[in-house]
Amino acid sequence: MRNSQDTTIAAIATARGAGGIAIVRISGPAAEDILRRLFAPAGGHGGPFESHRLMYGRAVDADGAPLDEVMAVLMRAPRTYTREDVAEIHCHGGSVSAESVLSRALALGAHMAAPGEFTRRAFMNGRIDLSEAxxxxxxxxxxxxxxxxxxxxxxxxxxxxxxxxxxxxxxxxxxxxxxxxxxxxxxxxxxxxxxxxxxxxxxxxxxxxxxxERGARLLREGASIVLAGRPNVGKSSLMNALLCQDRAIVTDIPGTTRDVLTERVRIGGIVAELSDTAGQRDTADPIERIGVDRARRAADTADVVLAVIDASEPLSAEDAAFLRGADARTLVCLNKSDLPARITAREVEAMTDAMVLEMSASSGHGIPELVAELERRVAVTGEADGxxxxxxxxxxxxxxxxxxxxxxxxxxxxxxxxxxxxxxxxxxxxxxxxxxxxxxxxxxxxxxxxxxxxx
Ligand SMILES: Nc1nc2c(ncn2[C@@H]2O[C@H](COP(=O)(O)OP(=O)(O)OP(=O)(O)O)[C@@H](O)[C@H]2O)c(=O)[nH]1
Ligand SMILES: [Mg+2]
Missing domain, CATH: 1.20.120.430 (tRNA modification GTPase MnmE domain 2)
Incomplete structure (x- = not known):
């Protein structure tokens, strides 16, 4: 690592691509000198730059020809991000202008900054500690x-x-x-x-x-929520209802969904991955069988498993097997509540310790309650205490x-x-x-x- 006391570094601080402005940042002992030589303030005053004051003018090349119309600021140490002298030049966005200003700064003696080097200098100079960096x-x-x-x-x-x-x-x-x-x-x-x-x-x-550990993982990576159940119970329909868009294919043919389909949703302030899966059944179709295996694996590692059951049909052996396998992660979704019921929530509750919610993907009944319960389950507690x-x-x-x-x-x-x-x-x-x-x-x-x- 270079000795941060002697070198001056420069880099484009904004994301690449088209945008309103792009910022070139320079930090180190030569920041002021480099700024003076590449920036000509409007009105051409020759006095010293005032610290922490935004100035309007032009970025200029070695011959004084304009590179761009810019805003520039000089921030003298120690009240800066790195605790060194820092200059920032706000150019027009896109790649050309900022690149040419950066090239000019490098030609004037700045070194190209390594990844994180500005923040590393803030750490080395004692402004922040490593956890803050x-x-x-x-x-x-x-x-x-x-x-x-x-x-x-x-x-x-x-x-x-x-x-x-x-x-x-x-x-x-x-x-x-x-x-x-x-x-x-x-x-x-x-x-x-x-x-x-x-x-x-x-x-x-x-x-x-x-x-x-769980809260930390939920914050870092988000929660995974998996829709599971036998074919045709309405998993894909619930996926679409939760996403508020027609994402998954829905038909009345059992075995419609073949693969795991995952979308990101925001629930309770955190990002969750919501996955629709193939309906669970014994099948001779090799493609469907792979889908069924993938569905099982997705459910095994999920934070929340939405076990979907069709309330308009008698409980099948597959449904019963599903309920037997329920654990603390399971939330039973008794779907198709808009149709005449063949199973009631009370009957299902008698078979499992898992919570049972009635809903209809078609009419939207019970969906807000499902979302509220998901929020409750994936919310990260204790985060306020650091x-x-x-x-x-x-x-x-x-x-x-x-x-x-x-x-x-x-x-x-x-x-x-x-x-x-x-x-x-x-x-x-x-x-x-x-x-x-x-x-x-x-x-x-x-x-x-x-x-x-x-x-
Ligand atoms: N009346 C009613 N029909 C529904 C409801 N939810 C789903 N359906 C219908 O049930 C059929 C199956 O829905 P899907 O969402 O494709 O079911 P799935 O569980 O994804 O099925 P597979 O992908 O085959 O496992 C479709 O005809 C849906 O329109 C509901 O709440 N009420
Ligand atoms: Mg489906």
Whole structure:
């Protein structure tokens, strides 16, 4: 990695393609000098640029010929994204203008920025910690409102605050342990051990409360909801009703759907993948059989399985088998409530612990209730308290939790207190890796490698 003290970097910060404006960003000690040489403010005043003030003028090439009509701003350190001098040139969108301004900045001595290098400089210069830097990228790639909210909270120090608090407590505990090993005559060992174990258990509790693996996965990847049931019960019709569009083919021929058909929907502030599947039945048709297998696999890994039953027909052996296989993920959809009923919700409820909802894909009756129940099931609880959402953070927090549990066990087994100290130090190191205080260059490289250029 270049030494960020001496080099100046530049990149196009906006997405490629046609758009209203494109922004070239420059950061480093030469930012002001480069801006002066490639930007001519309207009115041609020769004085120093005022910091943090947007100026109108032209970007010019080496001969002073105009490249584009632009807005430019110089932001002097330290009140900037990187804590270095930063210049931004707002060009017209599309690829040509920003590319030519960027080329000019590079010709004037800037280096092309590596992916995430601006944010890396913000981290290196101590403006943000590693978890906050990661939040920037999570926010850019968030697929739902809930994921974006969690990223903003992390960006505002939600994760860092939690790490700092637990590390502070563990550092205090370490001091207590050191006192009891250094001055054994002054510390009552048994009372100290009890106090340490109690405080470590409190830290373990706090870490566990942040590690909701399911919630984190739902935020990162969204929930998967699978429509399943025997042929012709109305799975594809319900898919279309939930998507509010005519997506899946619906016919009165059993076995219409052959493959798994997946669409993204927004439910309860998170993104969900809703899948329609082939009707479950024994079949000699090899293509349909593959579809039936795929349907089973999709249902096996889903967060919510919508087990669809046709209420206008007597319960079949396949329906009964389906109800027997119901688990906590299952929601029974008793469809075709607009037709005369051959099965009632009460009869189905008697056969399963799963919730049963009556509905009609044709008339829309019961669909809002189905959506509300789906929202309830895929909603992420605890996010307001700063759930850890990044895989890296969860793994480190789990390692820390394991080390602390080992410390508590050794104290409870009556081992000397300095044995526990080794585990507590291990936990401290893992936690500090989350915020980057104790992260190796390799870890930092890995984090920033996933960034886009210009951020
Ligand atoms: N009256 C009524 N008919 C429905 C309802 N839902 C679906 N149907 C009809 O039932 C038939 C089968 O619907 P589909 O949605 O194709 O059923 P499916 O479960 O996807 O069937 P496969 O793809 O064969 O497994 C069609 O003729 C639909 O119009 C409903 O709520 N009420
Ligand atoms: Mg279908």
């Amino acid at each position: 990661e939040a920037v990228m999570q926010l850019i790639t968030a697929g739902s409102e809930a994921a974006a909210r969690a990223s903003v909270r992390q960006l505002e120090g939600g994760v860092s605050g939690f790490v700092r608090r637990v590390c502070g407590e563990l550092t205090d505990v370490m001091a207590l342990l050191e006192a009891s090993t250094d001055f054994p005559e002054e510390v009552e060992e048994e009372a100290a051990a009890e106090d340490v174990a109690r405080r470590l258990n409190a830290c373990i509790g706090e870490i566990r409360a942040r590690c909701d 759930l850890l959402t990044a895989r890296r953070h969860l793994d480190l927090a789990r390692d820390a939790e394991r080390a602390l549990s080992a410390a508590v066990s050794s104290i409870e087994a009556g081992m000397p207190l300095d044995t526990a100290a080794i585990d507590i130090r291990e936990a401290l190191e893992r936690l500090m890796e989350i915020t980057g205080e104790n992260a190796t260059e390799a870890v930092i490289d890995r984090v920033f490698a996933s960034f886009c250029v210009g951020k």
